[in-house]
Amino acid sequence: MSPSHRSPVRRRIIAGAAAVAASLALASCAPAPDSGDDGTADEACVRMVTNSGGLEDRSFNQSSWEGLQASEDEYPVSAEAIVSTGETDLAPNVQQAVDSGCELIVTVGWELAEPTLDQAAKNPDVAFAIVDETVEADNVKPVVFDTAQAAYLAGYLAAGVSKTGVVATFGGGNQPPVTLFMDGFVDGVAKYNEVHGTQVRALGWDKAAQDGAFTGDFEDVNKGKTLTESFIDQGADVILPVAGQVGEGAAAAALERGGVSIIWVDSDGFESLAANYRPVILTSVLKNTQDAMVEIVGAVLDDAFTNEPFVGTLENGGVEIAPYHDLAALVTPALDGEIEGLRQAIIAGEIVIESPSAPR
């Protein structure tokens, strides 16, 4: 009796697992977008491999790709992107990029570190650049951003505009590129408290314990929304989501509840999100991958490529906070002045934001 009863259950679980595996494997068959003209024989070419975020992630895939497109305008070079849709097609996509015979291979995201190092060792004559991850190899240039510097300014700003005295941040997963923002943010809040003698609390991240609030993935917008509602229930009125598209759930919750503003990450949320979110976007912590990409392409063409990491900072414009746009009225001139002062202090090296996740 009992085996025949249980077998459908078991089959289903296997099928569920198979479904996940198959969707990862088969979805990778999606065609790479064609950027128009293929690299001709005399023209240099660049291949970019995305992580599973895809080209429209409003994050480093998108900004790296925009940078490569900008370099197409600037240099005689053609760029193409190979879109990964899951963990399983990362390595084959890097292989495919190498097989194209291009001079520069750009890979995006920490997930690609291993395949990139692997191919870099096999192809010492090809230049590689990896965005958002530090690796060491003779022909791989890490492109990383000290986002804590800009997030520090954002934290200071958040504490300054908060009316409830509670601000919050959450991440998609406990990974260094994510927690770097969170470290900078809570330090900025602490700095505000130090300067003004206030007690603004930053929820969602415990810097000492290096642990905090996470949604566990970068896809489930619904979860980002409920998590944000939990923060709002605790009184938070400025929230920094560091979770890719999950952040849109935070913006939706802020819009619905009212009186809450959002600090976007990577790109200027005021421009990259739908227009109806504009009333809740206070500022954004920007990563300027575009200019870095143009610079690297130029270096490869001029035979000036090195493996020295590119570290985006406030000083070189690699990281920045976006204008306040519609919420500029919340930011008093005095607060804006203090933030400008902090920016100069960070650039001058008077303030150093410590983080175990900071790029070395």
Next chain:
Amino acid sequence: MTTTAERPQLSPGATSLDTTVVTSWKAPIAFGIFTLIALGLAVFAPRAGDTTYRWSQESDVIQVPDLVVPAQQALWAVVALLAVATLSSILRVRSKRRIPLWLVVVFAILFMFGFLTWAGAGSSLPMIGLLFGSLSLAVPLIFGSLAGVIGERAGVVNIAIEGQLLAGAFTAAVVASVTGQPWLGLIAAMVAGMLVGMVLAVFSIKYFVDQIIVGVVLNVLVTGLTSFFFSQVLAPNAATLNTPPRFDRFPIPLLGDIPIIGPVFFRQTVIVYLMYIAVALVFFGLFYTRWGLRLRAVGEHPQAADTVGINVNRTRFWNVALAGAIAGLGGTFYTIGSGIAFNKEMTAGAGFIALAAVIFGQWDPIKATLAALLFGFASNLQNTLSVIGSPVPSEFMLMLPYVVTIFAVAGFVGRSRAPAADGKPYIKS
């Protein structure tokens, strides 16, 4: 009278068989483990301070006072009560008596209270927000599990719930953005879910393809199609095609003012009210109408149903299509339910959790709904605890919903029996 007198003569062992109660040590062992966990927390990780349970929001008409409990004392009290419950369960099993369901429920609530009080020491727990968020996270799961129940009761395994949710979310976003009418988006989503259901039905019923394989392929197909259209069409034209309006919150008068229950259940969007109706209708329809009887007949014993003149394959086809429409409706919650633009793979595996809820809920719409709510509660509990800065590591907290589900399925549900002809195509001979 006479029958009881004759019984021993007919079968000598009958009386002893009648009184046999199958007892299992599963419950006492589980109780013991949880009691030890609570004891461990009290001894090895004591927490100072009070835990405040907030039962009202500022906007409520009737305010329920906050409940403030001193964390450490409350935890010890809970440990004592849990120990009593464990002992009584051991005694009951030893005397060959069943563990009543209420004991399990009381135990679970006590443990949860103790854990929450411990984890929330020094902070306040907004119970309305916790429960409201639980319901929000459960809505798509409930729609998905209703779709699963209908499909499987009719004899077709619906692995494609994930695809139907995703198709619904996508279509709702696009149609609602283009027309500006969330209602049209809702209808379009039901049609989209139904189409996915129909493909499943055609292949599994007419062409006898293995239902699980078709379902898996459909999930992959819908994921691929929606991702493709998202990158190629929606992303470049986001302002016109992917800026869906949302259903506004519609508080129900009177019901919405009931303390605690009102803000959680009756200040929701239309989609959530539709969910209440859907659960009630599916439950009533399945067990009290001709439609439900026929549906269950073709899923349990299609040959018998055929003999009495029910067209098995047609019944299955339309019910699988209906299941698809319900799952498609659930998908709308992701986009027009909260005014969020469609994003790639935004359902994030909810269809598979819904499928688990079907089995966990023993193919019963009400129990499956409760299972989905439990999962939603566990997910939002994790949210709330991470927000107040609980002492539990975040990686462990993220496992919580799955751990709770596994425990619940393995420990308390026991044997679940699928409809007899579930997953088997009916080939008329």
